[in-house]
Amino acid sequence: MNSVEGVLVAGGGVVGLTAALSLAQRGVPVTVFEAESELVKEYRASTFHPPTLEMLDDLGVAEELISKGLVADRVQYRDRTEGMIAEFDLGLLKNDTPYPFRLQVEQYALALLLLEKLQQLPNAEVLFTHRVTDVSQENDSVIATAETAHGVQQYQGSYLVGADGGQSAVRHALDIGFEGLTYPERYLVTFTTFDFDAHMPDLTHVNYVSDPEEWFVLLRSPGLWRVLFPARPEDAEATGEALDKIAQARYQRVIATGVPYPILYRAIYTVHQRIASTYRKGRALLAGDAAHLNNPLGGMGLNGGIHDAVNLGGKLAKVWHGEAGEEMLDAYAEERRKIAAEHVLAHTHQNHSNISQTDRESRKRQQDEMKKTAADPELAYRYVLRISMIESIRATSGV
Ligand SMILES: Cc1cc2nc3c(=O)[nH]c(=O)nc-3n(C[C@H](O)[C@H](O)[C@H](O)COP(=O)(O)OP(=O)(O)OC[C@H]3O[C@@H](n4cnc5c(N)ncnc54)[C@H](O)[C@@H]3O)c2cc1C
Secondary structure: OEEOOOEEEEOOOHHHHHHHHHHHHOOOOEEEEOOOOOOOOOOOOOEEOHHHHHHHHHOOOHHHHHHHOEEEOEEEEEEOOOEEEEEEEHHHHOOOOOOOOEEEOOHHHHHHHHHHHHHOOOOEEEEOOEEEEEEEEEOOEEEEEEEEOOEEEEEEEOEEEEOOOOOOHHHHHOOOOEEEEEOOOOEEEEEEOOOHHHOOOOOOOEEEEEOOOOOEEEEEEOOEEEEEEEOOHHHOOOOHHHHHHHHHHHHHHHOOOOOOOOEEEEEEEOOEEEEEOOOEEOOEEEOHHHOEEOOOOOOOHHHHHHHHHHHHHHHHHHHHOOOOOOHHHHHHHHHHHHHHHHHHHHHHHHHHHHHHOOOHHHHHHHHHHHHHHHHOHHHHHHHHHHHOOHHHHHOOOOO
16 A cells, blocks of 8 residues: 555546645645556547636636647537527627637646646646546545556555546546436537638638538637537447548538648547536545536636636645545535526527537527627626626635
C-alpha cells in the first residue's frame, strides 16, 4: 500500500487536472492518476464560456488559452432553407463578465496548460499509466487500486475525486447509478479546413443550422471548422471508407462544391443525457463526465465539468485544511448536481429538440420566438445570460 498525503484524483482529463490545480494552489497535496501513458490529445470540446474563462483566470491559465483561440462575440441560429433566423451579441454581457464572448479553442490546448502549471507545483504529482480499477473506503481514508506499468498498486489518501470520464470506473466502483437516456440518434462529428466563410456570407464562429433531417452545427476553432450532423440510422455503424463517403456526401449537401472536402477527422458518437444519482459517497466525489453527460449542442459538458472541478476544489480545500466540516462536500454534491440537471441537461436537450424539430408548425413557432427574443434587448440579454452559463453559475453559492 502506498500512503499518499492529500487528495487522489482519478483521470487526467481537463476536469481532473482543473480539480487538481485548484486544490494544489490552495495548499492541498494532490496525486492525479491518468490511465494513458501521456496526455490524451482530445479534440472533443472547442467552446469555453465566460464563467469558465473567469475560473481559468483565477487558476492563471486564461490569458494564454485566449491567445491560442478565437474570440466568438456572436452566436447565430440559421435555418437550412430560410437562412439567418437570429443572431445574438455576446457583447450584451459586457457588464457581467470581463469575457463577453465564447472562446473557440481545442480542449487539448487547455489540458496542456493545466498540466504545465500543475507540474510546477511541489505538492502535485501526475502519474501516467495508472488506470484506477477500484475504490474502497475506511473511516478516515480512501484507497484507489490502479493498474500500472509495475503491476497493480494501491494508494491510500484522504479523499478521492472521480474525474475519469463518462465510463467512470470510480462511479462503477462506488455503485452509483447513472440515470437518464441515450438518444436513438447518433451524431457525426467532422473537422475540415474548408473555407466556409468564403461561401456563407456573414458567418460567425458559432452557428446552429436547423433542419428536420439535415441540421448541422458549424463551429470554428483555430485552423479548422468542426461540423456536427445527425447520423442517419442506416449510417450509424459505418466506419472506414464507408464513413468517409458518408461525411463527404453530408458536406456536399451543405455547400455543393463538386470536389472532395478536406476532412481531417470524422467519427460517429453515441449521445447521452445522464446524471449520477449522487456526486458524493463518503470520501469520494464525482466531477465532469463521470458525474454528468449531455449532448454537445451549446458546448456545456466540459464547461460544466470545469465548474464542478473549481467548486469542488475550493470546498474540498476548506475541508482538508479544517476550515469547514464535511457537510461542505454535500453542498458541492447537491448544488452542482442540481445545476447539471436543471440547467446543463435541460438546456442541451432543448437545443437538440429545437435544431431537429420536424413538425412544421412547431418549427415556425420556435423560429418566431427566437426572432422575437433577438429583437428585444431585455429578452436577448436574458437569453445570452443563459447560453453563456452565467445564469447557472449565479444559481450556485460558489465557494
Ligand atoms: C463531439 C463532442 C463535442 C463536444 N464539444 C464540447 C464543447 O464545445 N464544450 C463543452 O463544454 N463540452 C463539449 N463536449 C463534452 C466534453 O468533451 C466533455 O464533457 C469533457 O471531455 C469531459 O471532461 P472530463 O475530464 O470529465 O472527461 P474526459 O475528457 O473523458 O477525461 C477523462 C480522463 O480520464 C482518463 N481515464 C479514464 N478512465 C480512467 C481510469 N479508470 N483511471 C484513470 N484515468 C482514467 C482518460 O484517459 C481521460 O484522460 C463535447 C463532446 C463531444 C463528444
